[in-house]
Amino acid sequence: MYRNEQFNRWRRHPWHGLHARADGAPEDIVQVYIEMLPTDVVKYELDKGSGFLTVDRPQRTTSSPPALYGFIPRTYCAEEVANLCPDADEADGDPLDICVYSERLINRADIVLNARVVGGIQMIDDGEADDKIIAILDGDNIWGGARDIADLPDIKVERLQHYFSTYKMQPGKNINIKVDHVYGRDEALKVIAASEKDYHNHYGHLLQQKTE
Template sequence: MYNNGDFARWRRHPWHGMAAHPGDDKGVVTGFIESLPGDTIKYELDKDSGYLMIDRAQRTTAAPPCLYGFIPRTYCAENVAARCAGTEEADGDPLDICVYSERDINRTDIILQAKVLGGIQMIDGGEADDKIIAVLDGDNVWGDIEDLAEMPSIIVERLQHYFSTYKQVPGKNPNINVDVVYGRDQALEVIAAAQADYDHHYGHLHA
């Protein structure tokens, strides 16, 4: 479907065309932003073209509490699922990332550098769907924080509430669990597992 020539001639594909880490520091990752705080339309990367598409208009009033996107060259498959007790599969998408910044960032379809703080182990319909939590690297307010434990607890609480309710509609209760929260070290292990899954399934694109 893809070849290296495509990447060289055209705009880099947000998922395949850039590295997960912008440099040698494994605690800083590249984030591609799909959605903004307050969005009631769910935007998602079209995996073939690399452009953002409208996945769906949310049926409820749920809206992400922060910047939301994914880490390039990651994929949630067998290695990610193996880290999540009670699951045998992952959601088959790039690894999601939630990014906080003191300043408003009011556009999507951008890349940024984010410092990893931790994550939420989300299980959606029996599939592992981890959410990495990070802050904008060098942020004037949040930039000195090193671990999720240093963030106000309400930050994690709001994320848990959003991800546990954003698929709810009257009469239906989605099978979602977001009880497990982890810090920086485990988040880096999840990212490494998602990179290993990407290399296994899509490494041929970069041969």
């Protein structure tokens, strides 16, 4: 099951209280906290202070994410992630986003699942690196054999690119979003490692407090 240092009768914080990987998992299998579903037309986001899933905003358009959408616990996008994106001025200062494809319908968010990393999209949003890792639900009966981005139909990635390039659109307002660079498993693992290092650099003191 999911990694816990000890029994805790209180709900764990999805960002700080969970781990990026379950015990003994290979490096390409990560734990994911799901914030949004493909059916959602409201933008849900984790409140970083309380750990509760909150309504960020109703979407202005009919666009909805084409995959399960969430983040990898104990990751953070700061200096190390920005260093992997030369065209960005900085990173977005959030946990690392991840999109997970599942053949079977998952109809609720605020859950944790295991997913196999196959690639990612280097998104630059108003000068900020905001990578989107692409993964497959671990054990999925249709997509479970995928090991790299090339194992997925092109349309899977194209739909993600379209969603992230348009989901902030507003009439009369220009947006500056780039989603041109798609990368495979090896580069995705480097981005995850960089985000884990950023988390340790910025929030490692929280983990030290827990062990003292």
